[in-house]
Amino acid sequence: MxxxxxxxxxxxxxxxxxxxxxxxxxxxxxxxxxxxxxxxxxxxxxxxxxxxxxxxxxxxxxxxxxxxxxxxxxxxxxxxxxxxxxxxxxxxxxxxxxxxxxxxxxxxxxxxxxxxxxxxxxxAPNFAIGAILMMQFAQQAAKLMDNVEIIELHHDKKIDAPSGTAIKTAELISKNLSKKKGKVEEIEKITGARGGEHDDINIHSVRLPGFVAHQEVIFGGLGQTLTIRHDSINxxxxxxxxxxxxxxxxxxxxxxxxxxxxxxx
Structure with a gap:
């Protein structure tokens, strides 16, 4: 039809x-x-x-x-x-x-x-199938690793920050976190240097020419890190x-x- x-x-x-x-x-x-x-x-x-x-x-x-x-x-x-x-x-x-x-x-x-x-x-915050997999894998990883931050990178003409994909990722991850991160007394020398926060997860937005749509989710644990990244090349x-x-x-x-x-x- x-x-x-x-x-x-x-x-x-x-x-x-x-x-x-x-x-x-x-x-x-x-x-x-x-x-x-x-x-x-x-x-x-x-x-x-x-x-x-x-x-x-x-x-x-x-x-x-x-x-x-x-x-x-x-x-x-x-x-x-x-x-x-x-x-x-x-x-x-x-x-x-x-x-x-x-x-x-x-x-x-x-x-x-x-x-x-x-x-x-x-x-849909993101229509790339690979981005959907990235979010799903990150959600699963959150069951075993509690400390996580998100970095999203887009072209310089994107007017909103953070991206819808980053927000959706944070929401999915938050569902599986067994504990909230402990608050550390920080000295933020430049306001916003630690990024924004959504569902207790820090999100960092990069806007530069040359990028299309990219995101990495970084988990940190005892003596190890895990990075899950997706790149839309075009x-x-x-x-x-x-x-x-x-x-x-x-x-x-x-x-x-x-x-x-x-x-x-």
Whole structure:
């Protein structure tokens, strides 16, 4: 069955990869592209794709009305993603969200909207299968090693810190920690030098050109350390996970947070 898809954030780096992925699937069809840049341009022509004309619009609601889409894939940013989720929910259209910055309070609002309107929502801090494995392995390691910190490294255009992946990792690890770390009286010569803290786990964010998306979880024990690291070398690494999420929309109910809830490890 052909699935008609609108990509929100279509002219961004991730959005463009999503458009390319859709073009390569016989049962996916790009019917709309939404972005604040390139308005009026044919996204397929911009990407040199042999596909029907799909002109970029800056109005998601209008695009959904005109296209009769089955689903939206959103790779925008934290400043607009909640508005986009609200629009899709009000129209009863399913959405896969890759934009970061979704908080616990936001999740509660999204769940309420989904219940009221009957649409389905999949939100994933990270769509790379390897990143999901990294988080799962770290969660298991926490059963035996209590001391841990997270370092996440992203490109310099990423506006939120820490990453959604780092926060999700900390939440998963925290479930298996047998004890909270002891408080050591520290002298922080520069505020923030020890990173931020989530669920009693220190998280350090690096933003530099040259990176795409990387994370390492470092466990420390008596006379040993264990490092679990994942690297996304380019944005194609996220596309199998995005495709999986779109296909799983037909099987789920309500809101699913985290790609790990859609795959069996």
């Amino acid at each position: 052909l699935k008609k898809i609108v990509v929100s954030g279509a002219n961004g780096k991730m959005g463009r990869e999503v458009v390319r992925m859709i073009a390569g699937k016989d049962d996916f069809e790009l019917v709309g592209a939404v972005d604040v840049t390139g308005v009026g341009e044919d996204i397929n022509q911009l990407l040199s794709l042999d596909a029907p004309v799909v002109r970029i619009s800056d109005d998601l609601a209008e695009t959904l009305d005109q296209t009769q889409a089955d689903a939206v894939i959103d790779f925008t940013n934290p400043t607009v993603v909640m508005d986009n989720i609200k629009v899709t929910s009000q129209k009863g259209i399913d959405i896969v969200v890759g934009a970061t910055g979704i908080t616990e309070v936001d999740l509660e609002k999204i769940e309420k909207m989904s219940q009221e309107n009957g649409n389905k929502v999949i939100i 944005r194609k690494s996220f596309m199998p996970g995005v495709e999986l999420a779109v296909r799983k929309l037909d099987e789920i109910e309500g809101v699913v947070y985290g790609l790990d809830n859609l795959i069996e490890i």
